[in-house]
Amino acid sequence: MIQIREACEYDAKRFAKMQLEIDGETDYMLYGAGERAITPKDARKRIEYFADLPYSLILVAEDMDTDELIGFLIADGNPPNRMQHSVYIAVGVLKAHWGQGVATQLFKKMEEWAKARGVVRRMELGVVCENQNALHLYQKLGYEIEGIHRDSFMINEDYHDTYWMSKLI
């Protein structure tokens, strides 16, 4: 069974491990394989920092059978009043669990949080144009392409365009 919930400080070690694993499994996250080191201390600091912010959220997907964290979603909001209604989303799921609805559940929970906050109007994200899995997921969830950021991403020395997408609630 998969549980979707807000990250807590006790997740720090498993959260760091999962993020580094996901970095190594795909070319479509911000950091490449082995490019960054995240210690459990770093992860705990970040989780605690986000937990104190009313406009941001870290969700995790936990496999209750194995006690493993298998996915995350970060909704990163903005402090200024003029941007409080907007959150930027980043999401990742371990490859072994792709295509099983984990990301869909993470988005559903995030949207519940966004609606409950009352002030969130806009959810936005960027995705490498070739990242078909993610693109299908976002379009299925109602995110629309607003434009293209040309050559905004570099994978193995090649430039890639990214779509900028958003959903209004």
Ligand SMILES: CC(C)(COP(=O)(O)OP(=O)(O)OC[C@H]1O[C@@H](n2cnc3c(N)ncnc32)[C@H](O)[C@@H]1OP(=O)(O)O)[C@@H](O)C(=O)NCCC(=O)NCCS
């Ligand atoms: C993109 C990603 C988050 C999707 O997570 P997921 O848990 O596999 O997604 P879901 O199972 O909820 O899939 C929902 C939809 O996404 C699409 N999708 C997901 N996996 C797919 C696959 N392997 N092939 C084709 N489409 C796929 C489908 O449209 C699917 O809809 P369906 O259930 O009707 O088939 C995951 O593949 C991932 O972490 N990839 C690497 C990191 C990444 O690309 N992050 C996003 C950066 S913008």
